[in-house]
Amino acid sequence: MDFATLLQIADSTIRLGTPLLLACLAGLFSERAGIFDIGLEGKMLIAAFFSAAVAFVTGSVWVGLLAGILSSVLLSALHGLASITFRGNQLISGVAINFLAAGMTVLIAQDWFRQGGRTPSLSGGARFEPITLPFATELIDVPVFGPIYHDVISGHTILVYLAFLAVPATWWVLYRTRFGLRLRAVGENPAAVDTAGVSVVGMRYAAVGICGLLCGIAGAYLATALQAGFVKDMSAGRGYIALAALIFSKWRPWYALFATMLFGFLQALALRPDLIERATSIRVQVQLLDALPYILTVIILAGFVGKAIPPRAGGEPYVKER
Amino acid sequence: MTDTPAIELKGISKAFGPVQANKDISIRVMPGTIHGIIGENGAGKSTLMSILYGFYRADRGEIFISGKKTEIPDSQAAIRAGIGMVFQHFKLVENFTVLENVILGAEEGRLLRPSLAKARKTLRQMAEEYELNVDPDALIEDLSVGHQQRVEILKALYRQADILILDEPTGVLTPAEADHLFRILDNLRSEGKTIILITHKLREIMEITDTVSVMRRGEMTATVKTAETSPEELAELMVGRKVLLRVDKKPAIPGETVLSVEDLRVTDDDGVERVKGIGFEIRRGEILGIAGVAGNGQSELMQVLGGILSGTGRVRMLGEEIALSGARSDGRSRRRKSIAHVPEDRQREGLIMEYTAWENTIFGYHDDPKWRRGPLMNNAAIVEEAEGKMQRFDVRPPNPRLAARNFSGGNQQKIVLAREIEQNPDLLLVGQPTRGVDIGAIEFIHQEIVRLRDQGAAILLVSVELDEIMSLSDRIAVMFDGRIMGFRDPAQTDERELGLLMAGIEGEPGEADWKAVDRQLEQKTAEVAAEKGH
Numbered sequence: 001m002d003f004a005t006l007l008q009i010a011d012s013t014i015r016l017g018t019p020l021l022l023a024c025l026a027g028l029f030s031e032r033a034g035i036f037d038i039g040l041e042g043k044m045l046i047a048a049f050f051s052a053a054v055a056f057v058t059g060s061v062w063v064g065l066l067a068g069i070l071s072s073v074l075l076s077a078l079h080g081l082a083s084i085t086f087r088g089n090q091l092i093s094g095v096a097i098n099f100l101a102a103g104m105t106v107l108i109a110q111d112w113f114r115q116g117g118r119t120p121s122l123s124g125g126a127r128f129e130p131i132t133l134p135f136a137t138e139l140i141d142v143p144v145f146g147p148i149y150h151d152v153i154s155g156h157t158i159l160v161y162l163a164f165l166a167v168p169a170t171w172w173v174l175y176r177t178r179f180g181l182r183l184r185a186v187g188e189n190p191a192a193v194d195t196a197g198v199s200v201v202g203m204r205y206a207a208v209g210i211c212g213l214l215c216g217i218a219g220a221y222l223a224t225a226l227q228a229g230f231v232k233d234m235s236a237g238r239g240y241i242a243l244a245a246l247i248f249s250k251w252r253p254w255y256a257l258f259a260t261m262l263f264g265f266l267q268a269l270a271l272r273p274d275l276i277e278r279a280t281s282i283r284v285q286v287q288l289l290d291a292l293p294y295i296l297t298v299i300i301l302a303g304f305v306g307k308a309i310p311p312r313a314g315g316e317p318y319v320k321e322r
Numbered sequence: 323m324t325d326t327p328a329i330e331l332k333g334i335s336k337a338f339g340p341v342q343a344n345k346d347i348s349i350r351v352m353p354g355t356i357h358g359i360i361g362e363n364g365a366g367k368s369t370l371m372s373i374l375y376g377f378y379r380a381d382r383g384e385i386f387i388s389g390k391k392t393e394i395p396d397s398q399a400a401i402r403a404g405i406g407m408v409f410q411h412f413k414l415v416e417n418f419t420v421l422e423n424v425i426l427g428a429e430e431g432r433l434l435r436p437s438l439a440k441a442r443k444t445l446r447q448m449a450e451e452y453e454l455n456v457d458p459d460a461l462i463e464d465l466s467v468g469h470q471q472r473v474e475i476l477k478a479l480y481r482q483a484d485i486l487i488l489d490e491p492t493g494v495l496t497p498a499e500a501d502h503l504f505r506i507l508d509n510l511r512s513e514g515k516t517i518i519l520i521t522h523k524l525r526e527i528m529e530i531t532d533t534v535s536v537m538r539r540g541e542m543t544a545t546v547k548t549a550e551t552s553p554e555e556l557a558e559l560m561v562g563r564k565v566l567l568r569v570d571k572k573p574a575i576p577g578e579t580v581l582s583v584e585d586l587r588v589t590d591d592d593g594v595e596r597v598k599g600i601g602f603e604i605r606r607g608e609i610l611g612i613a614g615v616a617g618n619g620q621s622e623l624m625q626v627l628g629g630i631l632s633g634t635g636r637v638r639m640l641g642e643e644i645a646l647s648g649a650r651s652d653g654r655s656r657r658r659k660s661i662a663h664v665p666e667d668r669q670r671e672g673l674i675m676e677y678t679a680w681e682n683t684i685f686g687y688h689d690d691p692k693w694r695r696g697p698l699m700n701n702a703a704i705v706e707e708a709e710g711k712m713q714r715f716d717v718r719p720p721n722p723r724l725a726a727r728n729f730s731g732g733n734q735q736k737i738v739l740a741r742e743i744e745q746n747p748d749l750l751l752v753g754q755p756t757r758g759v760d761i762g763a764i765e766f767i768h769q770e771i772v773r774l775r776d777q778g779a780a781i782l783l784v785s786v787e788l789d790e791i792m793s794l795s796d797r798i799a800v801m802f803d804g805r806i807m808g809f810r811d812p813a814q815t816d817e818r819e820l821g822l823l824m825a826g827i828e829g830e831p832g833e834a835d836w837k838a839v840d841r842q843l844e845q846k847t848a849e850v851a852a853e854k855g856h
Contacts, residue, residue, distance in 0.1 A: 175434075176433060176434055176435070177432055177433055177434060178429040178431070178432050178433070178434060178437070179432070180434075181422060181425070181426060181429070181434055182426065182427070184415075184418075185415045185418065185422075185426050188415045188416065188417060188418070189413065189414065189415045189416065191413045192413040192414055192415050192423070192426065193426065193427065194397065194413075195375075195397055195407065195409070195413045196397070196401075196413075196426050196427025196428065196477075197396070197397045197398035197400075197401050197427050198426075198427045312416065312417075320377065
């Protein structure tokens, strides 16, 4: 395998890992506050649709992004209402949100655009364009660093850079701010937060809101950056993969980066079966490669990868003790 | 000292539906004193304190803090009013450090760093001032219960509480830890802090409080100076009748050996050995009490003898070896060998909470032919029998058709005891018989256990209440870290000696160097905690 192909794969890894990373960080905020969220998938999907639809209609990808975030945050609020205010079962609420999103997106798409449940293709200002970082072309001749900078680091959409910046930002918020301390506490022992005079409900809604925001960006990225428009079920299980990555990363932001990039790498490999064949001289079924990220997901969720201790109050609605 | 009380409650009333939890309660607590509140479960102590800490709002009544009328709608307001609360079940985040727990909710600003630095400094000062030493960077889960409790106190003091409420603070402590706590409380009192101590232990009230209020059925029945009262008087005020505080029992007349245990070992699911090769015998007409701080293998010992856990070793019941693992080792085969078991956790292992009392009175014995009518259960006969049992054990209300959940803790325990004792077993395993049980019911339960002994049964008693072990047992074995530290005769030992054994310390500490004992205790608890972590 030559250097150029390696760079290509690294580039695809980042491209495909980004939505996973955003969704994973979204889940991290929610679950660290004690609200399990298997509705990441649905939120990404609905954001993908609304961002594409609104971007198409207005011609502005930024308005589209905003619409996507808004739709995702609304679903988050619904999850919050069910699981925080009404103390319902978080898993059931999450599943319901996934179904709701899967059905609603196609239905509305068909009603608005009549293209079989998809949005029209986006182009120009209705899509996020790759950004060329400063000096990328000038430095391309520098050995090793030049091509890496030009081919892998430069040339992504703004959302990719945003996602990568979100990792240190999440770490900082979680471990260096008052908000983060309370957020982590509320996922571990809400009674401690309550008796300290801080609102458990408020903290949890805030966390769920951030989760909605990040899922919204992830969904918008799918439809307006990675691809050009919304198609039915385009999140393709990424929400679940992000959950697996979250467990794999033990609910920590830096680990989440590595975990999601690992999944991104597997997805990137699936796009280039020829490479594997050349490298190992074994013919691997494309379907098997496609299935790899999902197989890894199952393995992780089945608990084969070490002991991951979830936030202790996760999944439990908080009821004030007498 | 001034004449203005630190706290004054006037005519506090609170009802939950038809239940009047607090009726027209008034107290005055002077600053720089320790005021005890004592009463049975459900007497309304916790409700009253919850009102003071802003968990509930009183239906009627007024609260004055240092003479000023104060509204306490939530915990934040209570904290602002200078009230700190140390709950019975600690409100700590287990995988946070001590510092993080202390600042949680009382941070200086949006960033943590300055808050942590300030807390570190304050903690150091408080450690010197009040003997409240805790490593600020330790994780809560690595600390002993005693230290966790200190963190709770530090939390309250860090929020500049002048009034400290402690709810059943010694329930989880070893005697040495409890002594240390009382020294801390004494220091706090001399610094002018006001302390309210809620407890059901008369001894603690007598030992440390200045004044004491007694609550019964939502009402405050009396407030007296501690120096002018006696445990007997307080018990009578609590229950509303004369109560026997000491167990009335004749000396044991041990007969043949019923249970003999040799080299018993139990390993838990994580591969940690919980019971590390212990041996003992119990004879007819004898109560063997197992003392120890919770979590030193007593529960596992009970469970393996009761057929719930598997273990290894040799256990003989009336000379016949019983299986400790495999298909022949379960609750049913134990019961066939006349071993009755009153589990430590009555709500999880002793009863099915959603089932009625009459159903609960036959569990474990439900395949007895006498409850059968052809292929069906003879429900009418069971209900009738249950009525009799409930009457004999004074279960209130005596209605067998009520779900177990609807009885109070003491009455639930009586249902379990009635079921097991009325089988007239040769061996009774009984764990924490009076945990969460009222003083009046405790007296009754103790009498029943002694009565069974006098009928010739052998009894193995496990309890974390040292008082109970000392008054009920004919012989005492102290467990620490899965081993028996030694056997003692209750007439020839005292709480101090047992307390040391419970902490894994053998022999008398020279010169009564309690600081050294404290240190050793901390080390031992840390060792045990570390081992559990693996």
